[in-house]
Amino acid sequence: MKLSDGVEWAIHCVMLLGALPQTATLSGKALAEFHGIPESYLLKHLKRLVASEILESVPGPRGGYRLARPPKEITLLDIVQAVNGKRPAFRCTEIRRRGPCGLDDSAYPRCCGINRAMMRAEVAYRDALAEETMKGITDEFIASADPRIIPLGQGWLADNMRSPKS
Amino acid sequence: MKLSDGVEWAIHCVMLLGALPQTATLSGKALAEFHGIPESYLLKHLKRLVASEILESVPGPRGGYRLARPPKEITLLDIVQAVNGKRPAFRCTEIRRRGPCGLDDSAYPRCCGINRAMMRAEVAYRDALAEETMKGITDEFIASADPRIIPLGQGWLADNMRSPKS
DNA sequence: TATTTATAGATAAAATATATCCATGATAAA
DNA sequence: TTTATCATGGATATATTTTATCTATAAATA
Numbered sequence: 187m188k189l190s191d192g193v194e195w196a197i198h199c200v201m202l203l204g205a206l207p208q209t210a211t212l213s214g215k216a217l218a219e220f221h222g223i224p225e226s227y228l229l230k231h232l233k234r235l236v237a238s239e240i241l242e243s244v245p246g247p248r249g250g251y252r253l254a255r256p257p258k259e260i261t262l263l264d265i266v267q268a269v270n271g272k273r274p275a276f277r278c279t280e281i282r283r284r285g286p287c288g289l290d291d292s293a294y295p296r297c298c299g300i301n302r303a304m305m306r307a308e309v310a311y312r313d314a315l316a317e318e319t320m321k322g323i324t325d326e327f328i329a330s331a332d333p334r335i336i337p338l339g340q341g342w343l344a345d346n347m348r349s350p351k352s
Numbered sequence: 353m354k355l356s357d358g359v360e361w362a363i364h365c366v367m368l369l370g371a372l373p374q375t376a377t378l379s380g381k382a383l384a385e386f387h388g389i390p391e392s393y394l395l396k397h398l399k400r401l402v403a404s405e406i407l408e409s410v411p412g413p414r415g416g417y418r419l420a421r422p423p424k425e426i427t428l429l430d431i432v433q434a435v436n437g438k439r440p441a442f443r444c445t446e447i448r449r450r451g452p453c454g455l456d457d458s459a460y461p462r463c464c465g466i467n468r469a470m471m472r473a474e475v476a477y478r479d480a481l482a483e484e485t486m487k488g489i490t491d492e493f494i495a496s497a498d499p500r501i502i503p504l505g506q507g508w509l510a511d512n513m514r515s516p517k518s
Numbered sequence: 519t520a521t522t523t524a525t526a527g528a529t530a531a532a533a534t535a536t537a538t539c540c541a542t543g544a545t546a547a548a
Numbered sequence: 549t550t551t552a553t554c555a556t557g558g559a560t561a562t563a564t565t566t567t568a569t570c571t572a573t574a575a576a577t578a
Contacts, residue, residue: 188535189353189441190565197466198447213524222450226568233526246575247523262469275355275441281364284388287505293498300363303428303484310480314473323469332459339453351576354564356536379553392539399555412546413552517547 192231192269195223199232200240200265201324204257205339210347211250220342231269238268248348257324263315276304358397358435361389365398366406366431367490370423371505376513377416386508397435404434414514423490429481442470 199217206212214232218225232251235241242254253260278301283294328336365383372378380398384391398417401407408420419426444467449460494502 187353187355187436187441188439188443188565191443191445192566193442194445194447194466201466215524220451220453221447222454223447224567227566229525230566236525243525244575245523245525245573246577248576249524249574251525262473270353273354275353276359277354277357279357279360281360281387281389285386287386287501287508288388289498289500289504293500296496299489299493299496300360300367303489307428307477307480307484311473311477314476318469318473323465327465330462330465332455334455334459335453338455342453354536358537381553390538393537395554396537402554409554410546411544411552411554414547415545415553417554 187275189266190270192227193266195221195228196231196235196265196269197262197320197323199228199251200235200253200257200260200320201327202339202343203241203251203253204320204324205343206252206347209252210349211244211248211252212343212347213250216346217251220346234268235265238264240264240268244350246350248350250348250350257320260320261316262318262320262323263312266315274305274308276301276308278304353441355432356436358393359432361387361394362397362401362431362435363428363486363489365394365417366401366419366423366426366486367493368505368509369407369417369419370486370490371509372418372513375418376515377410377414377418378509378513379416382512383417386512400434401431404430406430406434410516412516414516416514416516423486426486427482428484428486428489429478432481440471440474442467442474444470 198221202217202220203212212220214229215225217232218228221228232241232243236243236251239254240260241251243249243251278298280294280298282288282298283291364387368383368386369378378386380395381391383398384394387394398407398409402409402417405420406426407417409415409417444464446460446464448454448464449457
């Protein structure tokens with residue numbers, strides 16, 4: 187069981203975009219350069235974040251990406267599900283119906299108990315992810331970051347951010 | 353993010369083995385036939401369950417597999433970790449150090465905050481899996497199974513189980 | 519209006535992970 | 549010694565993830 191690398195990239199991108207002033211944007215190219223990751227694959231994930239209404243995209247020159255809502259209202263669950271999909275990690279294949287002791291459909295009115303138990307654990311995982319907001323994570327980052335990092339990042343942002351007309 | 357099919361197979365096998373009397377065993381072939389799944393691949397997972405001391409194996413004719421401890425002391429976490437490994441689903445690749453604003457190692461004494469947040473959620477998942485015992489799941493199964501299933505399974509078990517010497 | 523720079527979408531190649539099968543060796547019972 | 553079983557490793561196939569490329573479309577600018 188492994189989460190896509192894109193999840194890590196997406197969370198870092200959302201955190202960086204949260205440091206921009208209101209309507210400013212960063213291009214996909216700039217986001218990829220800042221994190222030292224391939225632009226071609228990152229764009230695929232940014233697209234999904236836009237589709238899930240976590241980011242907004244602004245086309246054309248001076249365009250790019252920005253948050254669609256404040257960091258307080260974006261959780262890790264939102265991002266994980268946008269990038270990784272909403273299908274559960276455990277997928278019941280109904281093996282209880284197979285083999286010599288399998289019966290017809292009428293014998294299985296309820297969902298398999300093993301599936302239900304696995305789902306209970308996945309609900310706990312999703313609940314925990316929903317508790318983690320980007321605001322909380324960003325505050326923790328700022329509080330414990332090396333003192334050199336913040337001004338360095340602010341300088342880079344000033345050089346690379348754009349302010350579209352609308 | 354997807355759990356291996358082997359996890360589902362392993363849980364069903366452990367539940368079935370829990371229905372055997374004390375020292376009796378079922379062969380890998382019998383376990384595969386009962387669940388209608390490929391024997392060759394199932395054996396790979398059974399081996400891991402043995403290595404994790406969830407099952408015991410008995411070689412030779414009349415040999416097979418049986419539980420290494422009572423169902424009350426086997427949790428879904430034990431089985432998931434035996435089959436799927438213990439590595440976390442989220443693997444931090446330290447992209448915070450890359451790109452134009454990356455600094456030397458001294459700037460990162462602590463684990464990445466994003467990684468810590470993801471790990472908090474995974475701990476919640478593992479805790480929930482550790483709450484689910486095979487005894488609990490089996491009791492729930494027996495209580496809500498179609499009345500035809502139990503005698504059918506008992507008959508099949510009587511035909512297929514073995515009692516090794518030791 | 520034409521040009522430039524950006525995102526959106528589709529496609530495909532490469533790398534990795536998962537699933538399946540098969541052949542061989544070791545162990546213990548008959 | 550023969551037989552039925554588990555243990556191991558390798559060969560093959562399928563699925564998923566990662567990366568790259570191409571075309572289309574939208575918006576700002578000259």
